[in-house]
Amino acid sequence: MTHALPSPDAPLKIGTRGSPLALAQAHETRARICAAFALPEAAFAIVVIKTTGDDRALIASDTPLKELGGKGLFTKEIEAALLSGAIDIAVHSMKDMPVDQPEGLVLDCYLPREDVRDAFISPRLGGIADLPRGAVVGTSSLRRRAQLLNRRPDLEVVQFRGNVQTRLRKLEEGVASCTFLAMAGLTRLGMLAEVPAYPIAPEDMLPAVAQGAIGIERRADDTATAALLEPIHHRETAQRLAAERAFLAALDGSCETPIAGLAELSGGTLRLRGEILRPDGSETLTDAGEAPIADGAALGRDMGRRLLERAGPGFFDWRSA
Numbered sequence: 001m002t003h004a005l006p007s008p009d010a011p012l013k014i015g016t017r018g019s020p021l022a023l024a025q026a027h028e029t030r031a032r033i034c035a036a037f038a039l040p041e042a043a044f045a046i047v048v049i050k051t052t053g054d055d056r057a058l059i060a061s062d063t064p065l066k067e068l069g070g071k072g073l074f075t076k077e078i079e080a081a082l083l084s085g086a087i088d089i090a091v092h093s094m095k096d097m098p099v100d101q102p103e104g105l106v107l108d109c110y111l112p113r114e115d116v117r118d119a120f121i122s123p124r125l126g127g128i129a130d131l132p133r134g135a136v137v138g139t140s141s142l143r144r145r146a147q148l149l150n151r152r153p154d155l156e157v158v159q160f161r162g163n164v165q166t167r168l169r170k171l172e173e174g175v176a177s178c179t180f181l182a183m184a185g186l187t188r189l190g191m192l193a194e195v196p197a198y199p200i201a202p203e204d205m206l207p208a209v210a211q212g213a214i215g216i217e218r219r220a221d222d223t224a225t226a227a228l229l230e231p232i233h234h235r236e237t238a239q240r241l242a243a244e245r246a247f248l249a250a251l252d253g254s255c256e257t258p259i260a261g262l263a264e265l266s267g268g269t270l271r272l273r274g275e276i277l278r279p280d281g282s283e284t285l286t287d288a289g290e291a292p293i294a295d296g297a298a299l300g301r302d303m304g305r306r307l308l309e310r311a312g313p314g315f316f317d318w319r320s321a
């Protein structure tokens with residue numbers, strides 16, 4: 001059965017958050033579907049949806065993201081819009097996506113993954129090794145915080161959030177010596193030339209699960225939309241994320257617990273590295289393994305379970321040192 005393609009009279013509604021990065025990702029998705037089916041941009045409507053994670057007052061506060069809603073902070077309202085039919089597809093940063101989708105929705109289309117690395121951002125310094133003893137670093141990411149404190153217990157970590165310009169201004173004001181952002185976001189925003197960003201090797205800071213990947217969610221019964229997404233799907237990205245997200249699922253984590261994971265493909269083999277940390281950085285546990293690509297999810301699940309076993313109960317609880 002063939003389906004009617006979207007048109008200016010009956011556009012495909014693309015749901016997205018309103019941040020510059022989210023909009024760039026929605027535009028990239030639109031451009032890829034346009035190219036695959038020779039459609040005009042007018043065959044799509046971009047629908048901006050405000051999420052809890054976009055609440056300015058909340059995000060400007062010093063409250064850790066975890067306390068603001070944890071899993072689904074950036075996604076709950078968007079998934080509700082999908083289910084109600086207000087939008088037809090939702091474009092997500094996979095790093096922010098809980099491992100399970102609500103009944104009735106599927107998330108099985110991925111764009112080619114961007115640079116997976118974290119970036120060290122500083123107007124004056126070129127990397128973590130340049131930070132003087134006791135330096136103040138700005139990040140609201142529990143993972144980055146724990147990784148930094150594990151390697152450098154002398155550092156002081158302060159909450160740092162907001163868009164790229166806000167962060168750069170805070171650095172200029174001397175609030176902190178450096179901050180951290182995903183290379184992928186800076187690249188997709190076309191800002192690499194204007195931001196003093198230095199990529200950090202995964203060996204030094206293992207990225208978050210799914211960092212740099214964009215996923216497209218739709219209604220499970222919407223076969224017309226499934227057919228539209230088929231030609232833009234990137235299989236290698238899906239294979240890597242299957243392993244990483246199975247790892248995350250086994251640990252019951254979200255992007256707001258100190259968990260890192262990265263899968264890479266080489267020939268027919270998938271190599272997965274994983275790390276879990278105590279939130280205060282006092283302890284880190286790592287593992288690595290290889291499997292045939294088709295067994296990536298099983299590898300991720302087993303690695304997650306083994307790490308949990310090594311960690312024991314309470315590993316992710318805050319210690320009062």
Ligand SMILES: NCc1[nH]cc(CCC(=O)O)c1CC(=O)O
Binds near residue numbers: 095181210
């Ligand atoms: N948690 C917020 C978030 N979700 C996705 C990205 C960046 C882009 C990506 O990793 O795909 C960011 C910001 C950051 O960590 O710099």
